[in-house]
Amino acid sequence: MALVNPKTISIFENSIEIRVRYQETDGQRRLHHANYLNYFEMGRVELLRANGISYKDLEDSGVILVVTDLQIKYLRPGDYDDVLTLFTSITRSKGARIEHQYELKKSNEILASGNSTIASIDNSGKPIRLPNWLQRTV
Amino acid sequence: MALVNPKTISIFENSIEIRVRYQETDGQRRLHHANYLNYFEMGRVELLRANGISYKDLEDSGVILVVTDLQIKYLRPGDYDDVLTLFTSITRSKGARIEHQYELKKSNEILASGNSTIASIDNSGKPIRLPNWLQRTV
Amino acid sequence: MALVNPKTISIFENSIEIRVRYQETDGQRRLHHANYLNYFEMGRVELLRANGISYKDLEDSGVILVVTDLQIKYLRPGDYDDVLTLFTSITRSKGARIEHQYELKKSNEILASGNSTIASIDNSGKPIRLPNWLQRTV
Amino acid sequence: MALVNPKTISIFENSIEIRVRYQETDGQRRLHHANYLNYFEMGRVELLRANGISYKDLEDSGVILVVTDLQIKYLRPGDYDDVLTLFTSITRSKGARIEHQYELKKSNEILASGNSTIASIDNSGKPIRLPNWLQRTV
Numbered sequence: 001m002a003l004v005n006p007k008t009i010s011i012f013e014n015s016i017e018i019r020v021r022y023q024e025t026d027g028q029r030r031l032h033h034a035n036y037l038n039y040f041e042m043g044r045v046e047l048l049r050a051n052g053i054s055y056k057d058l059e060d061s062g063v064i065l066v067v068t069d070l071q072i073k074y075l076r077p078g079d080y081d082d083v084l085t086l087f088t089s090i091t092r093s094k095g096a097r098i099e100h101q102y103e104l105k106k107s108n109e110i111l112a113s114g115n116s117t118i119a120s121i122d123n124s125g126k127p128i129r130l131p132n133w134l135q136r137t138v
Numbered sequence: 139m140a141l142v143n144p145k146t147i148s149i150f151e152n153s154i155e156i157r158v159r160y161q162e163t164d165g166q167r168r169l170h171h172a173n174y175l176n177y178f179e180m181g182r183v184e185l186l187r188a189n190g191i192s193y194k195d196l197e198d199s200g201v202i203l204v205v206t207d208l209q210i211k212y213l214r215p216g217d218y219d220d221v222l223t224l225f226t227s228i229t230r231s232k233g234a235r236i237e238h239q240y241e242l243k244k245s246n247e248i249l250a251s252g253n254s255t256i257a258s259i260d261n262s263g264k265p266i267r268l269p270n271w272l273q274r275t276v
Numbered sequence: 277m278a279l280v281n282p283k284t285i286s287i288f289e290n291s292i293e294i295r296v297r298y299q300e301t302d303g304q305r306r307l308h309h310a311n312y313l314n315y316f317e318m319g320r321v322e323l324l325r326a327n328g329i330s331y332k333d334l335e336d337s338g339v340i341l342v343v344t345d346l347q348i349k350y351l352r353p354g355d356y357d358d359v360l361t362l363f364t365s366i367t368r369s370k371g372a373r374i375e376h377q378y379e380l381k382k383s384n385e386i387l388a389s390g391n392s393t394i395a396s397i398d399n400s401g402k403p404i405r406l407p408n409w410l411q412r413t414v
Numbered sequence: 415m416a417l418v419n420p421k422t423i424s425i426f427e428n429s430i431e432i433r434v435r436y437q438e439t440d441g442q443r444r445l446h447h448a449n450y451l452n453y454f455e456m457g458r459v460e461l462l463r464a465n466g467i468s469y470k471d472l473e474d475s476g477v478i479l480v481v482t483d484l485q486i487k488y489l490r491p492g493d494y495d496d497v498l499t500l501f502t503s504i505t506r507s508k509g510a511r512i513e514h515q516y517e518l519k520k521s522n523e524i525l526a527s528g529n530s531t532i533a534s535i536d537n538s539g540k541p542i543r544l545p546n547w548l549q550r551t552v
């Protein structure tokens with residue numbers, strides 16, 4: 001199934017708000033560090049959506065994005081019920097790879113910063129070139 | 139793909155040990171109540187395995203099991219790093235449904251008890267009869 | 277620490293929207309059944325907030341709410357990226373217990389319905405009477 | 415509360431086996447990438463336990479360990495029900511920081527490799543020196 005009328009991405013950064021759920025905290029009553037990766041994933045998906053693209057449709061069309069590399073620095077803890085702002089940007093999108101940067105903030109404080117590389121594969125797991133409209137040319 | 143040499147189930151109850159992970163606790167430093175459902179799922183899978191059946195193979199063969207109904211009573215909290223024992227039993231397995239009972243214990247104390255109904259569906263989501271060898275006849 | 281100016285609850289039902297996250301799906305590409313309990317918890321917290329009460333502040337004041345009993349029926353699957361609506365209502369709030377009902381919907385379809393009992397305990401785990409303002413008198 | 419008879423750590427690497435749970439998979443039917451961090455955490459805890467130390471007791475004694483920095487490379491996917499082997503090693507433990515390396519394998523294949531820095535803090539969140547017996551001197 002091909003994506004209908006995919007738009008070329010033109011928005012390379014945006015932000016979303018995320019409220020820390022009780023289930024996401026741990027015995028320190030703070031956001032467990034593994035959940036930051038789920039937030040980053042939400043950031044990537046919403047950045048695609050801001051460009052008019054549903055990641056679900058992309059996957060249905062046979063383009064699967066998988067994380068291959070991730071770095072994260074945890075600077076300050078996130079607390080239960082905090083409303084955090086996640087800034088996500090695409091720094092590179094070329095060939096079969098997309099690179100993102102992330103900054104998770106609570107008001108003006110940075111809680112965590114990170115970056116990741118995503119590879120595009122097909123249903124059999126083989127790397128495939130990103131669709132042209134998903135390549136960042138500027 | 140058909141399951142190769144499926145065995146008829148003959149073991150209807152067993153127990154497994156599960157250590158509470160840090161990530162599974164919440165701000166109360168106790169096992170978060172949603173995780174009990176993951177434990178129950180592990181109990182069902184291991185009870186199948188005790189019968190020589192891999193749930194993964196079962197799914198690959200086109201029989202997908204989904205929870206349709208679940209009741210749980212939480213009696214005492216589970217703490218971080220506790221080693222708990224989960225008792226799982228199949229109380230009924232007939233037609234397109236399997237019924238299980240669960241008891242999660244810490245030494246002699248019961249932390250939670252529950253029961254669930256599982257339906258078998260095909261890849262399109264339609265209910266299908268359980269394979270004969272998965273029906274409980276005694 | 278006592279809650280500052282707690283308001284008496286007067287709103288007994290509300291709804292929230294929840295988008296299914298990728299991490300919440302399982303190998304069936306559907307919302308894993310344990311995550312419904314996290315959604316219910318979010319429903320309870322937001323219903324308190326609609327009444328002007330932060331569950332976090334409530335816990336800080338020494339009133340901890342724990343689930344003691346939960347029933348859920350799964351009627352239809354939730355898919356990745358679905359925007360679902362969760363209806364939560366307080367059906368009873370008296371003594372040391374609150375009872376809730378839940379309905380999780382996708383447009384007009386009911387995906388799941390459930391109900392639960394919550395007990396209020398203190399930091400040592402002993403049941404304590406709910407604050408007066410949290411008792412439902414109508 | 416002080417730790418009773420803490421032993422000096424002398425074991426700097428070990429391995430544990432982890433079976434991939436259904437709930438840990440995502441719509442690609444593979445181990446979701448955020449769960450690798452939970453596995454790494456289990457590796458750290460079990461490496462402490464191999465040295466006769468319970469992380470829970472350590473936390474009760476007022477020494478809380480938090481992740482400040484983490485890098486991970488995902489090389490191959492983990493599938494549902496795989497039994498994986500996680501190798502964890504302490505490469506440095508000095509002052510208020512512990513550094514770990516990780517390798518997650520499926521038979522002889524490396525699924526992921528990573529490393530992290532952990533800081534020790536007290537209950538108020540202030541960095542504190544690691545107990546002497548937790549410092550790696552060789």
